[in-house]
Amino acid sequence: MSLAPRLDLRQSQSLVMTPQLRQAIKLLQSSNLEVTAFVEEELERNPLLERDERPLPGPDDGHRLDPLPAPPEAPDAHAAATSEALPQENAGPLDADWSNVYDSGGYESPYGRGGRADFGEDLSGIEDLAAGTRSLREHLGEQVRLTFGDAADRLIAAQMVALVDPAGRLAVSDAMIAEAMGCELAKVAAVRARMQRLDPVGMFCRDLRECLAVQLAEQNRLDPAMQALLDNLEMLARRDRAGLLQACGVDAEDLADMIAELRRLDPKPGASFDAPPAPAIVPDVLMRRGEDGGWILELNPETMPRVLVNRGFYARCQVGARGKEDKVFLAEKLQSANWLLKSLEQRASTIIKVAQEIVRRQDAFFRHGVEHLRPLILRDIAEEVQMHESTVSRVTANKYIATPRGIFELKYFFTTAIAGTRGGEQHSAEAVRWRIRGMVAAEDPDAVLSDDAIVEKLRQEGVDIARRTVAKYREALRIPSSVQRKREKAVPA
Structure with missing residues (x-):
């Protein structure tokens, strides 16, 4: 064994994740909102980037309106001063009453002075402005100031407003409140009882039973039978119809009316105030039917960031560069800007390529519905578009397509396959779940379908599925078991 030093030459291949490559991968799997935010940061960071504000080319439908007449030229000031003729435009009687004429304050809109975009005669007023939203605590605080005249009561009420949770509990x-405030327990209880009747009714309660009881008492519907129903809410959750009939002492028709009345109440009175608005989904791909019966796909221009590289500014800065550091800085920014444009272009082309292949394979879904959704995996699309499965996974993440059947995430069209009976055609798991939901919705209340009965029906339709799979899909759809559904449908509510 020799221990002498020596030199060896080896050749190997390795993938180096450069910052530019990581940036391209990040942009590929980001949503349109995240890409827009990233581009805004780059516009602030890179002086060579600028926003492309050119108008988007619109479709030319061949129907053009006649051009508007050109506005008259402004008369020459000297000629107008020396002319003996009086101006005739907009002339009116000298003794006209101008006191009731609306003055727009010197602003002239594109639709005419003082007019509206829809050519209506009535002018916009302050009532057309959107009102600001108030939080739950602001809404309650205003009522506290109007309800309680005593300063101590207002202080206790303000403490309760500060402690209430978003649901109203x-x-x-x-x-604990009396000990913290240094007051009597009876005074705190009296204030809380009055606070429970504020708008919305049912706030400041400890649990669901008390919340529903307060709302029923406000409607003068808290009778002994209804109180017994509130005391046995756990039996109502189990759909124990026989136990509820015995506990409430009413017949089946009265029990159904009582349950329906409970369902009309609000279990979380405060949840409707501070709930954040649902984010609007802006689709990345737009889909419409073509004249030949096919589908036309195009990228949504509103979601595609439009940036340009200002090469003229780069040339001027290159000429005025004073040292090596300035030139290196400009070269780095130019390379970063070019790579960003290339990454955005590659992202757009990859999205539209993958979306086209998905639509081609799921054509039956768009024409006939969910029942015709075909099983699809990432490998099928990756082999067709000649990309890696990880690339297809990144492209379909957080991307949406607007179709005639609604807006769907691209991930929605990838479902596992369920084998068919006797070697028949495979079925999509999503289509099978949809079929199970339809079976349960159409079942006879006197003959509720069990999981075994659903399996038998699906096998008759050519779907080879196990009972545990049906139970898993049913639980995912939040469908109760056959025993619970039988109890629920036995009580008409």
């Missing part, structure tokens, strides 16, 4: 006991 007050989990802190009266004894």
Whole structure:
């Protein structure tokens, strides 16, 4: 064994994740909102990038409106001053009453002075402005100031407003509030009882039973039978119809009316105030039917960031560069800007290429519905578009397509396959779930379908599925078991 030093030459291949490559991968799997935010940061960071504000080319439908007449030229000031003729435009009687004429304040809109975009005669007023939203605590605080005249009561009420949770519950006991405020327990209980009748009714309660009881008492519907129903909410959750009939002492028709009345109440009175608005989904791909019966796909221009490289500014800065550091800085920014444009272009082309292949394979879904959704995996698309499965996974993440059947995430069209009976055609798991939901919705209340019965029906339709798979799909769809559905449908509510 020799220990002498020596030199060896080896050749190997390795993938180096450069910052530019990581940036391209990040842009590929980001949503349109994340890409827009990233581009805005780059516009602030890179002086060679600028926003492309040129108008988008619109479709030319061949129907053009006649051009508007050109506005008259402004008369020469000297000629107007020396002319003996009086101006005739907009002339009116000298004794006209101008006191009731609306003045737009010197602003002239593109639709005429003082007019509206829809050519209506009535002018916009302050009532057309959107009102600002108020939070739950602001809404309650205003009522507290109007309800309680005593300063001590207002202080206790303000403490309760500060402790209430977004759903409207007050989990802190009266004894803890009384000890913290240094007041009597009876005074805190009296204030809380009055606070429960504020708008919305049912706030500041400890649990669901008390919340529903307060709302029923406000409607003068809290009778002994309804109180017994509130005391046995766990039996109502189990659909124990026989136990509820015995506990409430009413017949089946009265019990159904009581349950329907409970369902009309609000279990979380405060949840409707501070709930954030649902984010709007802006589709990345637009889909429409073509004249030949096919589908036309195009990228949504509103989601595609439009940036340009200002090469003229780069040339001027290159000429005025004073040292090596300035030139290196400009070269780095130019390379970063060019790579960003290339990454955005590659992202757009990859999205439209993958979306086209998905639409081609799921053509039956767009024409006939969910029942015709075909099983599809990432490998099928990757082999067709000649990309890696990880690339297809990144492209379909957080991307949406607007179709005649609604807006869907591209991930929605990838479902596992369920084998068919006797070697028949495979079925999509999503289509099978949809079929199970339809079976349960159309079942006879007197003959509720069990999981075994659903399996038998699906096998008759050519779907080879196990009972545990049906139970898993049913639980994912939040469909109760056959026993619970039988109890629920036995009580007409």
